[in-house]
Amino acid sequence: MAKPLSSRRASPLAGSARVPGDKSISHRALMLGALAVGESVVTGLLEGDDVLRTAACMRALGAEVERRDDGSWRLFGRGGGGLMEPSDILDMGNSGTGARLLMGLVATHPFTTFFTGDGSLRSRPMRRVIDPLTRMGARFVSRDGGRLPLAVTGTAQPTPITYELPVASAQVKSAIMLAGLNTAGETTVIEREATRDHTELMLRNFGATVRVEDAEGGGRAITVAGFPELTGRPVQVPADPSSAAFPVVAALLVEGSEIRLPGIGTNPLRTGLYQTLLEMGADIRFDNPRDQAGEPVADLVVRSSRLKGVDVPAERAPSMIDEYPILAVAAAFAEGTTRMRGLGELRVKESDRLAAMARGLAACGAAVEEERDSLIVHGTGRIPDGDATVATHFDHRIAMSFLVMGMASARPVRVDDAEAIDTSFPAFVQLMNGLGAKIEVVE
Ligand SMILES: O=C(O)C1=C[C@@H](OP(=O)(O)O)[C@@H](O)[C@H](O)C1
Numbered sequence: 001m002a003k004p005l006s007s008r009r010a011s012p013l014a015g016s017a018r019v020p021g022d023k024s025i026s027h028r029a030l031m032l033g034a035l036a037v038g039e040s041v042v043t044g045l046l047e048g049d050d051v052l053r054t055a056a057c058m059r060a061l062g063a064e065v066e067r068r069d070d071g072s073w074r075l076f077g078r079g080g081g082g083l084m085e086p087s088d089i090l091d092m093g094n095s096g097t098g099a100r101l102l103m104g105l106v107a108t109h110p111f112t113t114f115f116t117g118d119g120s121l122r123s124r125p126m127r128r129v130i131d132p133l134t135r136m137g138a139r140f141v142s143r144d145g146g147r148l149p150l151a152v153t154g155t156a157q158p159t160p161i162t163y164e165l166p167v168a169s170a171q172v173k174s175a176i177m178l179a180g181l182n183t184a185g186e187t188t189v190i191e192r193e194a195t196r197d198h199t200e201l202m203l204r205n206f207g208a209t210v211r212v213e214d215a216e217g218g219g220r221a222i223t224v225a226g227f228p229e230l231t232g233r234p235v236q237v238p239a240d241p242s243s244a245a246f247p248v249v250a251a252l253l254v255e256g257s258e259i260r261l262p263g264i265g266t267n268p269l270r271t272g273l274y275q276t277l278l279e280m281g282a283d284i285r286f287d288n289p290r291d292q293a294g295e296p297v298a299d300l301v302v303r304s305s306r307l308k309g310v311d312v313p314a315e316r317a318p319s320m321i322d323e324y325p326i327l328a329v330a331a332a333f334a335e336g337t338t339r340m341r342g343l344g345e346l347r348v349k350e351s352d353r354l355a356a357m358a359r360g361l362a363a364c365g366a367a368v369e370e371e372r373d374s375l376i377v378h379g380t381g382r383i384p385d386g387d388a389t390v391a392t393h394f395d396h397r398i399a400m401s402f403l404v405m406g407m408a409s410a411r412p413v414r415v416d417d418a419e420a421i422d423t424s425f426p427a428f429v430q431l432m433n434g435l436g437a438k439i440e441v442v443e
């Protein structure tokens with residue numbers, strides 16, 4: 001059943017809030033914990049639907065995975081190559097990351113795994129992982145266009161490959177690296193544009209050898225050596241900078257706000273939005289920078305700010321790919337034009353995010369142009385009207401972006417269905433309302 005919500009002008013946001021764990025790191029912690037020998041304890045795991053599905057899949061593949069009373073997760077792995085054939089279809093729900101990374105993992109195990117997902121995931125392209133994994137020796141049967149549902153029969157004798165990514169995608173890179181773990185020799189991925197490196201960092205933390213070198217012709221070559229001895233270990237998941245983006249932009253837009261968000265991940269391959277907001281004139285401080293299990297984190301202090309429009313270079317897209325919807329909202333309140341380019345990948349996320357943002361912003365009274373792979377928002381410095389009901393297309397980031405829009409618009413903004421927020425940020429409404437937002441269920 002759809003869950004419509006409405007968001008109206010908020011009082012100044014104030015206080016400190018704990019943003020949930022990083023979704024990308026949570027998926028990887030469950031996967032590597034399940035592959036390692038011995039016990040891994042994961043604290044700060046995101047308990048959103050996407051990640052809970054990965055937890056269920058790791059169990060279905062034979063690992064011990066349990067949530068403990070103190071909220072931490074204990075994994076007991078079977079060691080590399082020790083996964084078992086799941087006895088039922090793996091339903092990845094809404095999660096592109098879960099689906100693509102797990103396809104990589106099982107591609108070099110000699111059994112057959114069936115994958116499906118919700119309506120959104122079943123429409124997303126999987127050929128980007130099917131192609132390289134087929135070259136390694138796995139066999140796939142999929143729906144037309146390489147869509148889910150699909151079956152993969154893994155190979156017992158995988159071929160190590162060197163593969164240049166045709167799209168900047170950490171999911172594709174990670175799928176190949178995970179397949180490389182159970183492959184004799186060295187598996188190399190070449191990326192021309194750097195994408196998030198959580199797989200590389202966590203693999204090293206668990207004891208694998210991962211080499212990162214300059215690639216001939218630009219970019220980097222990432223090599224994983226087969227059959228590493230992964231050893232169980234503690235993982236402390238940082239708070240998710242992609243989720244923090246929503247309270248951050250809300251605090252920037254609602255006059256008189258000042259909020260504090262502790263322990264947010266600041267991996268430079270994830271912080272393109274923050275760099276862009278600073279260029280727009282945002283008052284964001286990064287206090288107490290430190291390292292947490294191989295990932296950098298800091299406490300964010302955000303004060304409301306007058307923003308100006310900027311040009312966001314296409315090269316920055318991989319470091320902020322999930323943040324364009326909320327950046328587009330910020331741009332609608334800024335003075336001047338914000339041009340966001342190189343956004344082709346946004347069309348194959350949980351929804352066509354370029355189209356969803358352009359339509360939603362226009363409905364809220366903002367001046368916006370949608371091009372094939374760009375979004376241009378003409379801010380006037382005046383507060384947009386709001387007073388619209390926006391279609392979210394079961395996309396969590398579209399839903400959260402327009403609820404933030406409603407917090408600072410002249411009149412309320414409604415979203416037709418906020419259910420998908422549970423995939424990445426289950427306590428979003430409570431957290432925002434705790435800071436001073438006015439988000440309510442539409443009766
Ligand atoms: O590797 C990951 O954890 C992710 C990579 C990105 O996807 P792509 O690899 O498709 O760009 C991102 O959009 C997604 O939310 C998480």
Ligand SMILES: C=C(OP(=O)(O)O)C(=O)O
Binds near residue numbers: 095424
């Ligand atoms: C694109 C996203 O996730 P996924 O690809 O894992 O569905 C996202 O969280 O914005």
